[in-house]
Amino acid sequence: MKLRIHHFFDIIKDFGSRRKLTPHSYGHSYHIVAQKIQVNPETNIKIVLGTDDICKGCKYIVNNHCEDTILHREDFTSKEKFNDHIDKRILKKCNIIVGDILTPVELCEKIPEYLDHIFWIYEGNNIEHTQVRK
Numbered sequence: 001m002k003l004r005i006h007h008f009f010d011i012i013k014d015f016g017s018r019r020k021l022t023p024h025s026y027g028h029s030y031h032i033v034a035q036k037i038q039v040n041p042e043t044n045i046k047i048v049l050g051t052d053d054i055c056k057g058c059k060y061i062v063n064n065h066c067e068d069t070i071l072h073r074e075d076f077t078s079k080e081k082f083n084d085h086i087d088k089r090i091l092k093k094c095n096i097i098v099g100d101i102l103t104p105v106e107l108c109e110k111i112p113e114y115l116d117h118i119f120w121i122y123e124g125n126n127i128e129h130t131q132v133r134k
């Protein structure tokens with residue numbers, strides 16, 4: 001499968017909080033991808049920037065781009081541009097490059113680096129929110 005790196009860590013966060021993963025009103029495939037990762041931690045994941053397997057079926061995909069917007073930042077309104085920004089920060093700190101193919105087990109081994117730098121990665125977001133994420 002193809003995934004944005006922050007989507008992988010979102011899934012791990014949701015496993016950690018035991019959130020029930022059900023179909024989303026956007027129509028995207030987050031719950032399907034999460035289930036695949038849960039049942040097969042050796043599946044191959046190609047790291048991408050841009051739309052990924054989670055975006056399949058989403059009502060905000062237009063011409064292979066995310067047209068959704070965000071409201072929680074003053075520096076970004078485009079969700080795609082914000083996601084690119086966050087993904088680049090995660091990739092840098094976790095020593096991963098776009099195009100790498102890793103398993104969920106291998107990606108989980110990157111979690112200590114992710115956590116060490118989580119407040120820098122999400123700098124500009126609400127700090128309490130990042131603490132809960134951590």
Ligand code: SF4
Nearest residue numbers: 028055058060066068
């Ligand atoms: S297209 Fe945008 S809103 Fe839809 S799943 Fe992908 S990133 Fe999320």
